[in-house]
Amino acid sequence: MNERILLVEDEDSLREAVKMNLEMEKYEVADAATGTAALRYISNGVFDLIILDVMLPEMNGFDICEKIRLKDKNTPILFLTAKNAGKDRVEGLKRGADDYLVKPFNLEELLLRVKVLVKRSVKNQAKDEPLKIYTFGKNEINFATQKAIGNRGKEVELTIRETELLNFLIIKKGKVVSRQEILNFVWGYKDFPSTRTIDNFILSFRGYFEADPRKPKYFLSVHGVGYKFSDK
Amino acid sequence: MNERILLVEDEDSLREAVKMNLEMEKYEVADAATGTAALRYISNGVFDLIILDVMLPEMNGFDICEKIRLKDKNTPILFLTAKNAGKDRVEGLKRGADDYLVKPFNLEELLLRVKVLVKRSVKNQAKDEPLKIYTFGKNEINFATQKAIGNRGKEVELTIRETELLNFLIIKKGKVVSRQEILNFVWGYKDFPSTRTIDNFILSFRGYFEADPRKPKYFLSVHGVGYKFSDK
DNA sequence: AAATAATTGTCATGAAATTGTAAAAAGAAT
DNA sequence: ATTCTTTTTACAATTTCATGACAATTATTT
Numbered sequence: 001m002n003e004r005i006l007l008v009e010d011e012d013s014l015r016e017a018v019k020m021n022l023e024m025e026k027y028e029v030a031d032a033a034t035g036t037a038a039l040r041y042i043s044n045g046v047f048d049l050i051i052l053d054v055m056l057p058e059m060n061g062f063d064i065c066e067k068i069r070l071k072d073k074n075t076p077i078l079f080l081t082a083k084n085a086g087k088d089r090v091e092g093l094k095r096g097a098d099d100y101l102v103k104p105f106n107l108e109e110l111l112l113r114v115k116v117l118v119k120r121s122v123k124n125q126a127k128d129e130p131l132k133i134y135t136f137g138k139n140e141i142n143f144a145t146q147k148a149i150g151n152r153g154k155e156v157e158l159t160i161r162e163t164e165l166l167n168f169l170i171i172k173k174g175k176v177v178s179r180q181e182i183l184n185f186v187w188g189y190k191d192f193p194s195t196r197t198i199d200n201f202i203l204s205f206r207g208y209f210e211a212d213p214r215k216p217k218y219f220l221s222v223h224g225v226g227y228k229f230s231d232k
Numbered sequence: 233m234n235e236r237i238l239l240v241e242d243e244d245s246l247r248e249a250v251k252m253n254l255e256m257e258k259y260e261v262a263d264a265a266t267g268t269a270a271l272r273y274i275s276n277g278v279f280d281l282i283i284l285d286v287m288l289p290e291m292n293g294f295d296i297c298e299k300i301r302l303k304d305k306n307t308p309i310l311f312l313t314a315k316n317a318g319k320d321r322v323e324g325l326k327r328g329a330d331d332y333l334v335k336p337f338n339l340e341e342l343l344l345r346v347k348v349l350v351k352r353s354v355k356n357q358a359k360d361e362p363l364k365i366y367t368f369g370k371n372e373i374n375f376a377t378q379k380a381i382g383n384r385g386k387e388v389e390l391t392i393r394e395t396e397l398l399n400f401l402i403i404k405k406g407k408v409v410s411r412q413e414i415l416n417f418v419w420g421y422k423d424f425p426s427t428r429t430i431d432n433f434i435l436s437f438r439g440y441f442e443a444d445p446r447k448p449k450y451f452l453s454v455h456g457v458g459y460k461f462s463d464k
Numbered sequence: 465a466a467a468t469a470a471t472t473g474t475c476a477t478g479a480a481a482t483t484g485t486a487a488a489a490a491g492a493a494t
Numbered sequence: 495a496t497t498c499t500t501t502t503t504a505c506a507a508t509t510t511c512a513t514g515a516c517a518a519t520t521a522t523t524t
Binding site: 465466467468469470471472473474475476477478479480481482483484485486487488489490491492493494 | 496497498499500501502505507508509511512513515516519520521522523524
C-alpha cells in the first residue's frame with residue numbers, strides 16, 4: 001500500500017508539477033490550494049507526510065501547521081518557503097514542522113527529503129492493525145466477538161455477513177459506496193445475490209443502531225448509487 | 233473462477249489478437265471497441281483489470297478513465313497509447329491510470345503487466361484512499377462523499393447526475409462544451425433526455441455555488457453552443 | 465431601431481426509477 | 495428435523511429528474 005502525501009500549495013503550476021513527480025514515485029497524493037481545504041483533508045484522512053507552503057492565501061502555513069499539531073502530533077510536515085532562510089525556518093520548526101525547503105528548489109532534493117520523512121512517519125508503522133472495537137455515537141461493534149451494542153444498550157449478535165458488511169462500510173466511512181462495490185467486496189467472487197439483499201442488511205443495521213430508523217444518521221442512502229456510512 | 237478483464241481497443245485486429253492471448257492465459261475477457269460500449273460493461277459488471285486504448289473514437293481514453301474513477305477507485309487501469317511517451321503517461325497517471333504501455337508493444341510484456349495488475353486488484357478493494365476535494369472560489373466539491381460546500385458555507389448533498397455533470401465540467405474546465413458532448417458523456421449510452429434537462433442542472437449549480445446566480449462567474453453559458461465551467 | 469427568431473432561464477408537475485419494508489422461500493448449520 | 499442465516503419477492507414509499515410551458519435574454523433580420 002502506497003504512502004500518502006498531502007500537498008498544500010496555492011500556485012497551480014508548481015503544485016501540479018510536484019504532484020506529478022510524487023505520483024511517479026508511487027506516492028498517493030492529495031492536493032489542496034488553500035489552508036481550509038487542507039484542514040478538511042486532514043480531519044478526514046490519514047497521511048504519511050504533509051508538504052506545506054508557508055505563503056498561502058487566507059491562512060499562512062505556520063498557523064495551519066499549528067492547527068494540525070493540535071490534533072496530530074505525529075505526521076511529518078515539510079515546509080516550503082520562498083524566503084531566503086533563517087527566520088522562517090526557526091518559526092516553522094517552533095510551530096511543529098519537521099523539515100524545510102527553500103523555493104525555488106531542486107526536484108531531486110524534494111524527493112529525497114520526502115523519502116526520509118515518510119519513512120519516519122509513525123503511522124506508517126502502526127497502520128495495518130486490524131480494527132477490533134469500533135464505536136460511533138452510543139453504538140459499539142466488536143469485530144473480534146461479532147457482537148454489537150446498539151440502541152438503548154441492547155446487545156446484538158452479528159452474523160458473518162453483517163460483520164463483513166459493517167467492516168466494509170466502516171473502512172469506507174464518509175464515502176459513497178456503490179452496491180457493485182459492496183457486492184464485490186463482501187460477497188467476493190461467487191455469484192452475487194441481488195442487490196436488494198444489501199438493502200435488507202441496511203434495514204437491520206438501522207434497526208440495531210439508529211435512534212430513529214426512519215431518519216437514519218449513520219447508515220445513509222445515496223439514491224442511484226448505494227450507501228454511505230457516516231461516523232457522526 | 234477466473235479473473236476478468238475488460239479490453240477496450242478500437243482496432244479490430246489488435247483487439248482480437250490481445251483477447252486471444254489473454255484467454256490463453258485463462259482470463260475471462262470482455263472486449264469493446266468504443267468508449268460507450270465499455271461504460272455499458274462497467275456499469276453492470278465487475279472487472280479485475282481494464283485495458284484502455286487512449287485513442288478511441290467518440291470519447292477519449294482519459295475521459296473514460298476519469299468517468300470510471302468517479303465510481304470505482306480500485307480496478308486497475310492499464311493504458312495503451314500510440315504516442316511515444318512522457319505527456320500521455322503523465323496525463324494518464326493524473327487521471328487515475330495504474331500503468332501504461334506504448335504501442336506497438338511486446339505481447340510478453342503486456343501479459344506480464346496484466347498479471348501484476350490483476351493480482352493487485354482484489355485485495356486492494358478496501359483501500360481507504362485519501363479524499364479528492366476540488367475547490368473553486370470558496371466552494372468545495374468532494375466527489376467521494378458526494379457533498380459540496382457552496383454559498384455561505386452551506387452544505388449540499390449532491391445527486392449522482394449532479395456529481396457526474398460536475399465531474400465532466402471540471403474535467404473540461406475552461407473549455408466550452410456543447411450540450412451534445414455533455415449528454416454523450418454524462419448520460420452515456422442511455423437514451424438522452426431533452427437538452428432542457430442540462431439547463432436545469434446548471435440552474436441548480438448556480439444556486440449552490442454562485443454568489444449571484446444571475447451573474448454567474450463559474451458556470452457560464454455560451455450562447456448557441458453550451459456551457460463553460462471556469463475555475464476563477 | 466424595431467421586429468422577429470432562436471436560445472437560455474425558470475419553475476411546477478408527474479412518470480419512472482430507486483429504496484424501504486416485511487414476510488416468505490431457500491439454504492446452511494447444528 | 496429444527497433453528498438460524500441469507501436471499502428473493504412483492505408492494506409501498508420516496509426521490510430524482512425529464513418534460514413542457516412560459517419568461518427572459520441574446521442573436522438575426524428587416
